[in-house]
Structure formats: structure tokens, C-alpha cells
């Protein structure tokens with residue numbers, strides 16, 4: 001259960017996007033009583049959450065806490081057993097097209113790196129001219145002609161990020177996007193995500209890397225056993241987490 | 257009647273010297289079965305892909321029927337096509353009976369279920385991997401289907417090959433709707449059946465050898481294509 005109401009949070013970054021001015025923004029997000037039961041087990045057990053416009057929310061929590069599942073529910077890929085997800089009054093499934101999700105396991109088409117980018121740009125009717133700049137950004141320009149599925153784990157994740165950015169999403173979900181990256185690449189990804197955030201893309205970032213969370217988080221949602229154990233500003237969370245689970249997690253204790 | 261050894265020797269001579277009658281028969285076989293395979297793929301692949309990406313009531317029943325139709329007896333298909341194409345049949349005006357066109361039609365019907373059922377399996381596995389990404393991108397069903405067909409193209413070659421193998425080897429359907437007419441509708445299988453019954457073993461054997469070599473050759477070709485595709489990670493399971 002969330003023990004903090006985030007209603008007093010002001011937008012961290014003003015959203016300054018072009019071309020969507022006539023459409024209502026997707027934020028704020030209101031999640032209430034979100035449950036997902038599979039085979040008698042509650043994978044999510046009553047999640048209440050409010051996300052204000054702008055900024056970077058980091059979701060943390062032990063393995064199996066339900067982080068990936070929560071992202072998929074917010075993105076409209078899974079239907080909840082009960083409860084609701086409301087993107088500024090839009091149901092999750094109607095917000096999907098304006099968002100992008102970088103999966104924990106990147107799903108790459110059996111095509112070249114460049115063709116993977118083209119596919120997404122075409123599907124979203126976006127300008128294909130941006131492809132090379134995006135690949136350049138994630139350091140994959142020199143691999144453009146290579147089969148995507150021969151990329152290393154880290155390269156695959158960088159391609160998945162470039163592909164997600166290609167859709168120019170209003171909300172970008174990232175599920176441990178730097179889990180298999182070398183330290184330099186981690187910083188590159190953080191810079192790219194930070195730039196997207198500065199341009200007004202709402203970031204929801206799952207990570208186990210506490211140092212990374214400190215660097216990028218404006219606020220932290222700590223999940224534990226399918227519930228929100230804590231939802232705090234980053235400046236409050238890291239010095240002094242209020243939930244026992246988060247304290248143990250940050251102290252490196254095994255929690256289940 | 258010659259000894260078997262003699263028959264083999266004559267058969268090889270026929271194959272090597274490129275005897276005209278023999279190659280006419282082989283050419284027609286290829287023309288009919290390749291056309292049927294192409295048509296069956298045009299019809300069967302979209303069916304397989306659509307079933308692979310769709311969830312609907314009665315889907316289980318559709319799968320059972322698709323799988324059952326893979327075992328359609330060629331003579332039954334031949335008989336049905338015959339009834340439709342015969343002069344008094346609903347399609348009799350086409351005048352197709354006893355032409356290669358009728359044989360293509362019969363073989364197409366015979367292998368559409370094979371192409372549909374096998375491609376459904378291949379594409380469903382691929383879709384299981386891609387489905388969440390597709391939904392994240394809000395792809396239409398049509399976009400999903402075309403993407404699966406393109407990305408699964410190397411795996412689907414094997415499906416086409418299975419269809420071709422069935423078509424080129426069957427005798428029951430083409431003999432009924434084609435009639436095994438010399439220089440018109442005689443293909444390898446019907447010729448082998450006829451020549452064997454007439455006792456002309458060298459010609460029957462020669463055709464049998466060509467049929468075997470053809471089957472091996474097509475298999476080897478597809479296999480090497482798949483291997484080169486695998487080297488480029490265009491087929492097979494995800495590496496991550």
C-alpha cells in the first residue's frame with residue numbers, strides 16, 4: 001500500500017512537445033486497486049499509484065516483486081483482474097500507441113539492425129530520416145547492416161532503446177534496460193534517457209542498480225510482493241527509506 | 257522381361273541420354289506440382305498466419321479440422337474435383353477436365369491444408385515471441401500477419417517443401433482428373449504406375465530415379481538456404 005499521497009507533486013519538467021498540442025496529455029496517471037491474479041496467485045495485490053506529469057520515476061523491488069507485470073499493465077499489454085489504470089481518464093489500452101516499452105528481454109525482428117528501426121518508424125508513420133541519428137546516438141551506426149539477432153546482449157538492449165525512442169513516445173517504460181551493459185554504455189543510455197526526459201517524455205524506469213537509481217530518479221516506487229511498499233521523492237527515499245522492505249533492500253539484505 | 261540389373265542399366269541410360277519422352281514427363285510433373293505449391297502457399301500461408309495470430313471461439317475445432325485435412329486421401333480429392341469439372345458438373349463449362357489445369361487444381365486442394373496447418377505451427381511459435389512487441393506497437397492484425405510471414409520466410413520454405421513433396425509424389429488425384437494422357441497429362445507418378453503395369457521397367461525406373469533425385473535436390477537446396485539463414489540468425493529461437 002502506498003503510504004504517501006503524491007498529489008502535491010508539481011510537474012518536474014514542463015512538457016514541451018510539438019504536434020500533440022491538440023490532444024489531451026497522458027499524465028497524470030491514476031492507478032487504483034490494481035490486481036492481477038494468475039492461477040490463484042496474486043501477482044499484483046492492490047496497487048495504488050499516482051504519477052504526475054514530467055520527470056523520471058524509478059521502480060525498484062526484489063526479483064518477482066511484480067515490476068515487469070506492473071509496466072505491462074500500465075502500458076495496456078495485460079488486462080488487470082480488478083482495479084483501474086487511468087491515463088488522464090484514458091484507459092491503458094487506449095494509451096498504448098502513445099507510449100513505448102523497452103522489454104526486459106529485447107524482442108528483435110529477424111532482420112538487420114537498420115530494418116528493425118525502419119519497421120517501427122513505418123508502423124508508427126514516423127519520419128525514417130531519423131533512423132541513422134538514433135542509431136548513432138546508441139552507438140550502433142556501424143552495425144546498421146548486421147543481422148539484429150547477432151548483436152550482443154548489451155547491443156540488443158541499445159537497439160531496443162533506439163527503436164522505442166523512434167516512436168517519439170509520450171511515456172517511455174524501460175524494464176532494466178542497462179542490465180547487461182558495460183559501465184560506459186550504461187552512462188550513454190542514462191544520458192539518452194535523460195535527454196528524452198528533458199524533452200518532456202515521461203520516464204518509468206525499472207532497475208536493480210541503486211547507483212543508477214540515485215543518478216536518474218526524481219521519485220522512487222518500491223514494489224514488494226505485488227504491492228507498493230513506498231512511493232517517495234528520490235531525495236527522501238535514498239537517505240531514509242520509510243518502509244522496512246526498502247531499507248533492507250538498500251542495505252543489500254535478501255528480502256522475499 | 258529383363259532382369260532387375262538390366263532394367264537399372266537401361267534406366268540410367270535413359271536418364272543420362274536425356275530421352276525426350278522422359279523429360280517431357282518430368283517437365284510436366286514439375287510444372288503441375290510447382291504451380292500447385294505456389295497456389296497452395298498463396299492460399300494456405302495467410303490462413304495459417306491468421307489462425308496463428310487469432311484467438312476466437314471454436315479455434316480448437318478449426319485446428320483439429322486443419323490437421324485432419326492434412327491427411328486428405330488423394331483419390332478422394334481427385335474424385336471431388338472430377339465431379340466439379342466433369343461436363344455435367346458445376347465447373348464443367350471451364351473444360352478443364354483431363355488438362356494440366358485440372359491436375360494443378362486437385363493438387364492445390366490436396367496441399368492447402370498441409371501448408372496452412374504447418375505454417376500455423378511455425379508462425380504461432382514466432383508470434384509467441386513477437387506478440388507483446390506487436391501489441392506495444394499497436395500493429396493491426398494485417399501488419400502482424402505480414403511481419404510474421406516475412407520474418408518466418410526461411411522456416412516457411414520447409415512448409416512449402418512439404419507441400420511440394422506431397423504434390424509431386426501423389427498419383428491418385430492426378431490420374432483421375434488428368435487421365436494420364438500421353439503428351440498431355442502424363443506425369444512421373446502416373447507414368448510409373450502405367451509403365452510398371454505394362455512391364456516397361458526401365459522407363460518406370462528411370463522416372464523413379466528422377467523423382468528421387470528431384471526430392472533429394474529440392475531438400476538439399478532448402479536445407480542449405482536454411483543453414484545460411486541460421487548463420488545470419490534469421491531463424492531459430494531468440495538468443496537473449
Ligand SMILES: Nc1ncnc2c1ncn2[C@@H]1O[C@H](COP(=O)(O)OP(=O)(O)OP(=O)(O)O)[C@@H](O)[C@H]1O
Pocket residue numbers: 038043061062063064065066067068069070104
Ligand atoms: N504469465 C505468468 N504467469 C504466472 N506467473 C507469472 C507470469 N508472469 C510473471 N509471473 C510471476 O509474477 C511474479 C512477478 O513477475 P515480474 O516479472 O513482474 O517480476 P519482476 O519484479 O519484474 O522481477 P525481476 O526483478 O526478476 O525482473 C513472479 O513471481 C513471476 O513468477
Ligand SMILES: [Mg+2]
Pocket residue numbers: 067068069104175
Ligand atoms: Mg522484471
